[in-house]
Amino acid sequence: MIRLYHAPLSPFCRKIRLSLAEKRLEVELVEERYWERDADFMRRNPAGKVPVLKMDGKLLAESAAICEYIEEQFPTPSLMPQAPEARYEVRRLVSWFDDKFHHEVTSKLLYERVNKKITKAGYPDSTNVKAGAKAIKFHIDYMAWLLDQRRWLAGDVMTLADFAAAAHFSALDYISDVDWNRSPTVKDWYAKIKSRPAFRSILVDQVSGFPPPQHYADLDF
Amino acid sequence: MIRLYHAPLSPFCRKIRLSLAEKRLEVELVEERYWERDADFMRRNPAGKVPVLKMDGKLLAESAAICEYIEEQFPTPSLMPQAPEARYEVRRLVSWFDDKFHHEVTSKLLYERVNKKITKAGYPDSTNVKAGAKAIKFHIDYMAWLLDQRRWLAGDVMTLADFAAAAHFSALDYISDVDWNRSPTVKDWYAKIKSRPAFRSILVDQVSGFPPPQHYADLDF
Structure with missing residues (x-):
């Protein structure tokens, strides 16, 4: 197990x-x-x-x-392509989201608004929240630029890079911090990934004191 | 090229x-x-x-x-073992140094003392410097514990994990922020890695305004 x-x-x-x-x-x-x-x-x-x-x-x-x-x-179904260049691109984007996006957006929105309250570490710092709300726009635009050239973030197949990004976006969507109107391309990408069976357990998450908005679990958001 | x-x-x-x-x-x-x-x-x-x-x-x-x-x-000479468990351990330790050690030690010592001056971003914050000097002791002890059971950090062969760790330690050694007396085991590990031909270019680095201490390039430090 x-x-x-x-x-x-x-x-x-x-x-x-x-x-x-x-x-x-x-x-x-x-x-x-x-x-x-x-x-x-x-x-x-x-x-x-x-x-x-x-x-x-x-x-x-x-x-x-x-x-x-x-x-x-467990190589099947695969979340990593075979060619070294393609694998590099997956890993680069996983680091992009888990390092840069995490630092500039997730830690400044989710951690300020939710984690601080849960861990009793004080009140949200509004300077951070503002910086996070500004930075997410740049990231959505970058994703839209990537997705204009590719079906998925790292290439034409879904990979770990899409899951890394969707993990951050789904957590931020739980607190309504993603403006899905900014890019129809990014919204389409998220709709595709959100409708996968693998996403189901994520969509039923509930955090005490923070009820999710209605659109969070809605596949037609 | x-x-x-x-x-x-x-x-x-x-x-x-x-x-x-x-x-x-x-x-x-x-x-x-x-x-x-x-x-x-x-x-x-x-x-x-x-x-x-x-x-x-x-x-x-x-x-x-x-x-x-x-x-x-360029798989030869190899810096990654073949077995998934061993590869996991290499990657875990690379993340340990590049994420945790970087956050707790490198950013608090090297970035405060050197990067801030080079980038004209102000003076070292003594609270950070103190926290970094304290945290490095914990990390040296953790490495000593690993090296008591293994020849190299991630197992019995040298891997990317050793290079990740040595990259941080060599940069901190450049500003004399490593207490090599704390653990003979860790000192021996660094002496082994420092004497490799691959290390030579690192040991002749010079940063303007920050001359390295004499022991920095000395293989018998």
């Missing part, structure tokens, strides 16, 4: 949930109050953060390393 | 330089004043940061994606 210690809105956890679901691997989800850093959790991952995946009796941390491991152990 | 747009003390650039040198791939180094974000540079990498590698006529960004690409295109 595969077990994922996770937080429902964590984009890094969602990326792994999407990968597992796409490969039809069943996973037991265990919600982790990671900010309390209790001894059991710190033993599972000395880095003190989610996701932590329990698989084949081992505990795995770091979402990028976990996703590559899942891919190598 | 391979060209690397880089900054001499950037651990992400150094990791790539080490990988290329280990594989005996010649590279032309072009120092990039990335903080000026001039138009040419932003065209090379819309993320606005180094490293950017020019290879096979293409411009590549994001050091993790670049290193995997180099590995796939």
Whole structure:
């Protein structure tokens, strides 16, 4: 049995949930109050953060390393192309979203609005929220530019890059922080990915104190 | 010809330089004043940061994606093991250093002491410097614990994980921020890696206004 210690809105956890679901691997989800850093959790991952995946009796941390491991152990259906150039582009975009987008957008919107309240770390910093709301526009435009040339973000097949991006966007959509009117191209991309069976578990997530807006789970948003 | 747009003390650039040198791939180094974000540079990498590698006529960004690409295109000598579990451990540790160590140590010591001055971004924040000096002790202890069980960080062969770690440590050693007396095990590991031919270009780096200490290039430090 595969077990994922996770937080429902964590984009890094969602990326792994999407990968597992796409490969039809069943996973037991265990919600982790990671900010309390209790001894059991710190033993599972000395880095003190989610996701932590329990698989084949081992505990795995770091979402990028976990996703590559899942891919190598369960190569079908594939989320990574075969050619080195195409694999590079997937990995570049995964880093783009998990590093740059995370820093400029997710941490400034989701973490300010939701994580701070859940972890009792104070009130949202409005300077950060404004910066995040501004930065997401640049990122949507960049995605629209990519998607004008390709069917999916990294090329003509769906890859881990799409799941990395969709993990962030779905978490932000949960708090209505994505303006889907900015780009019909990006909206179409999200509609395609949202309607995949792999997305179902993401769409029924509920975070106490933060009910999702109606459009969140709606495939025709 | 391979060209690397880089900054001499950037651990992400150094990791790539080490990988290329280990594989005996010649590279032309072009120092990039990335903080000026001039138009040419932003065209090379819309993320606005180094490293950017020019290879096979293409411009590549994001050091993790670049290193995997180099590995796939030039698999010998190998910096990645073959078994998925072993590959996972390499990638986990690369993320550990490039994400956690970078955030807790490198950004708080090197960026405060050196980058801020070079980019004219103000004075070192002493709270950050203190936090970085404290955090590096924890990381050295963690490495010593790993190296008590293994010859190299991720297992019994040298991998990209060692280069990722050595890239950070060498940059911090340039400003004398590594206490080599804390762990003979970690010191031995660094002495082994420092004496490799691949390390030579790193040891002759010079940053204007910041002369390296004498022990920096000394193989018997």
